[in-house]
Amino acid sequence: MDIEQLRTFDRVARDGSFTKAAARLNVTQATVSMRIQALENDIGAQLFNRGRQVRLTDQGLSFLPYCRRMLGVLQEARETLRRAERGRVAVGSLSTMIMPLISGPLVRYQKRHPDMDVVIREGRHNQISAMLHERDVDLAVMCWPNLDPLLTSAEPLLIIREDAPLVAAPELAREFGPKPTLARVLEKAPRFLTLNWWQIAPHRAISAAQAAGSRVELPTDPGRNLALSGHGVGFFVRSTVSDALSSGELVEIDVSDIEPLYRDIALVVQSLTALDQPALLEFAGEIASEGRKLGRVLRDSLSGLTPTV
Incomplete structure (x- = not known):
């Protein structure tokens, strides 16, 4: 063997x-x-x-x-031998969370620790789950709760709830009228964009996709481009469209007959003993600091634990 x-x-x-x-x-x-x-x-x-x-x-x-x-x-x-030779922190993150959650902390951390190796890996939830299970990464940003049966242990350090508004280009949104029903939105929109933010999609999102005359399933960036060009409407996690909403390139659709959708994400480790490493705890604290700005914090186990630098 x-x-x-x-x-x-x-x-x-x-x-x-x-x-x-x-x-x-x-x-x-x-x-x-x-x-x-x-x-x-x-x-x-x-x-x-x-x-x-x-x-x-x-x-x-x-x-x-x-x-x-x-x-x-x-x-x-x-990993123990590698860290003894040279400091290293590895983070796995949902692709959609790299820019809003990881990029800023990475820049700040590397300025303080220029000799530290930092590895950032991205993917879908099941890929991140596998990375954490196989200890390819020390920290993971993933959907929560974790429903992947291969990852039997995952300790959430921070859980954030981020809303997922229905968005469209302004010229398309005007065709819907004020506080439209979902049926009117689907009737007027050229296509419904299915972006698969969740491990298991909420019933409301599934129903909308099924009722749409034309729908397309695609990754975030091309979906955002379709929405910006007025060729589709979809539920986007807010951090992925916040800049376009601020600039007015996209607008939120206030649908009268559907409750708001949201996605919970978590910063996790496989075991809390991982936080015995000061470098890892410090980087986790940087990510948590950024995460607290993104949405409603449901759980925060890092407040007061991050080393002072």
């Missing part, structure tokens, strides 16, 4: 596919198959049922937490 076999087993278990695991690990599918077969021979049990879908056997399900524990211990050891 070796570390590559364990990594490969964990990857196949996550992806449910030898082919996808091979792509993620940057090896051939034959190599993945060989590693899994060797691991099964070493432990004397079949770990996967092969077929059109690859599924864990009962033995595989039993072995999986031990495999991840071994990988976690190895990663912790490597």
Whole structure:
């Protein structure tokens, strides 16, 4: 049994596919198959049922937490050695929160600690969850509550509730009239923009998408561009459109028959013991300071804990 076999087993278990695991690990599918077969021979049990879908056997399900524990211990050891050699902080964040939440703290922190290595990684919620689980990052900015079953432990340091107003370009908004119903907005709008801010979309957002005559699902930046050009209307998390709302390039639509939508995000660590590292605690404090400006604070465990610099 070796570390590559364990990594490969964990990857196949996550992806449910030898082919996808091979792509993620940057090896051939034959190599993945060989590693899994060797691991099964070493432990004397079949770990996967092969077929059109690859599924864990009962033995595989039993072995999986031990495999991840071994990988976690190895990663912790490597991180300890790396930090001893040179200070390092790694942060994973939702793509939409990099600019409003991470950029400012990063600039301030690097000015004070120019020799500190800081790694910023972005992605969707499930990607950030995997980074934290695999200890690729020390801090994570993710949706809350965490519903990803692979991340069994996550300690929220700060939870923020940010509203998600329905927005459109001014010329399009005028066609809706004052306090329009959602039905009128959907009737007049060229298309409804589905941006998937949530892990599980609220029923109101799903209903709006289903009732729209034309809808498009797309990432934030192209969705924002469509809204700015008057070609669509959608629910945007406020921090992603605050500048356009301030300048008047976009306006909020005060819909009369739908309650406001919001998204909760959290700054989390896998374990509170991570805050024993002064560098990590300081950077977490910088992010929290920025986060308190974005929306309603639902939980704040960092007040008074950040080292004085």
